[in-house]
Amino acid sequence: MDVGTGAVLFDKAADEPTAPASLAKLMTAELVFRDLKSGKITLDTQFPVSEHAWKTAQGGASMFARLGSSIRVEDLLRGLIVQSGADAAIALAEGIGGSEESFAAMMNKRAGDLGMTHSHFIDCWGSPNSAQTVSARDLAKLAQHVIATYPDYYHFFGEKEFTWSKVRQLNRNPILFNEVNGDGLKVGNLPDGGFNLVGSAASGERRLIVVILDAKSAKDRAEEARKLFNWGFRGFEVKDLFALDEQVGAARVYGGAKAEVPLLTEAPVRLMTARGASERLTGKIVYSGPLLAPVEAGTTVARLKIYHGATLALDVPLKTGEAVELGDLSQRAKDAAFELGLQVFNKTLNYAFRSGRKATETATAQ
Template identity: 40%
Template sequence: MPFHSRTGGLRRAAAVLSLAAFGFATPAPAQPAFETAAPHAILIDYNTGTVLYEKAADQKVPPASLAKLMTEEVIFDQLAKGKVSLEDTFTVSQRAWREGGASSGGSTMFLPLNSRVSLGDLIKGIAIQSGNDATIVVAEGMAGSVEGFARMMNEQAKALGLKDSHFMNSHGLHDPAQHVTMRDMSKLATHIIREHPDHYKVFSQAEYTFNNIVQQNRNPLLAMGGGTDGLKTGYTKESGYGLVASAERDGRRLILAMMGMKSIAERKTESERLMEWGFRSFEQTVVLKDGEAAGEARVTGGAVSTVALVPKGPVTVTQPRGTDVKVTRNVAYQGPIEAPVKKGAPLATLQLTINGKPLREVPLYAAADVEQGPLWWRAVDMAGGYVSSGAGWVANEITTRVMSAWNGEPATTGSTAPAIPAPAPASPKL
């Protein structure tokens, strides 16, 4: 590498590279506003996190059986940590049988009293049959009590950033102190899909048979097709009819959360309308292809002076069909970045804005290894930022001597130190 390419001084603490702005234009007019009869709703694009529609999404409401999504999340988390296994069995207690069984009048898995049931079966009974008894068996088996399990639910909610949700039980039956928001429920669904893809598949199962009883999945969108593959319905008289659903079409996934509808029929109609509107009215545009570099970061003391920055997978933005948008990309990183650098190391952030408004941030990673350079290259990097000062002269002298020694040359530089002005004469005494 030429010597001059190694110089350039120390990078400032926060280096920001502005990349060229570019626009995407489509000829059709902007989509009209959408309205739903649901009192509380939010629709988001899973891939980009873009909110496509929201209505009172931050208002706290009783969760009903949507609380079972957090019950399942706690189970999935404990499975991932190796604390439990799908083969573990738990006993159906008097409380589970009485409060969640057939005599309770609520949704149930019809678990026999004092029987032992595997965690794998209980997961299905909660996701597909919405069994209140199954959630109590899980709570008692994993935490000793429903109350203890609720503490686990709240700890997990806090860890996931669900700041407006609080749980008092594992099944969602009404408690005045228990509440969620539709925004939090959409975040929870996003997390389950992303972090537990194998377990997420259970939410798409159309029916489940246990104890010789066949029960259908209560999600109305599953039977309608359209790519729906989860998640959960809910109802109490205090909450009204609710739903958290997800559907994927042509590589796009939308997540819908809504609550407060007046009937099963209204829930079915409004959820279908909102999901269809989301797929029809918005599209995704690729900002960066998989493996495409977003920019480069300067590297200090390396065999090369820069490293390419790439995302993990393609980067897309969601926009209304028929609108002219200008997407601006900025790459920000904390510098200087010192060699060695490992491929895949997180180094920077891609900041996306649309028409001047912040949209999303995407992590960027080193596209290749950067090994440390020879000693004299590293010395150049160290000295480069001080060439205009006396300290810089000293650093350059050291650098030149190191380079001469490296090449077997006499350690003479032919340079002179910058002149140091003589002190001013003392003022005469009067």
């Protein structure tokens, strides 16, 4: 994904649910960042390490937090992100949500708010529970949101090592150490093999996000990430499709003083395309309509979807360009009659189609 445009340059099984492993900690980090940004907590706020947090980390990824100790949020974040410690994740979850269960509910609510439609979280650290799932597209959305929303805290993902309790651990994210000059985000490993990565790197004014799920080995994960970053930076160029507040289309309005309302872009619409590619771009406007009057100006009511072939490359919101007041009685009666006639027509057409199909099936059977 190109961060600046939101364009998906390449995808494969991008909406297929799979186990996140430690990538679940990205959502944990997002909720911590949100509370930091809002002022509910600070980096100096301290959270205790419960017996549950301490026990869960035994034999797995851990920041080696001592049972019963209290640790600053800043250090817990490094334990969460750099060392991928389950103890750090649970201490943060219990400190913010009161319990890991309550925090998991917060994670799912937040995932819904961010449009992560194929993700479901059971806990804050990424246990191998079959009900805990994410998708590559959802993780790219999450990474894009974190990068854009929390610039003051994104640097934690780029730290290459952290020492706690006299134990020095290196960040396991390979893009921090190879030629692509990556600066975040996280990796995760499944117990039965399957190596995951969400990474971001910048080159000049461009930034890319790469998501890899279920790689066969840590080596394959690192190599595929390197190839995708290099391909994305070298092989694409920007196309300006629509300017800010440019009209893209119109939406029908029911019962309004006007029959339609213009749909405008909420931001410049730019798309990354392969250099020299001749593949045709197609687009469509999607909304639930007709809209019911009155309609306020500046309201997000539709989405513009741009495709590269069969691949959804861009999905951006569209807003109403003006207000539409409630129409007079005659206009509303006219719209009601039109709507009723449309319903009758659809029912008649559907009946005719079913009757014709039945006749065809009967004739075939004879």
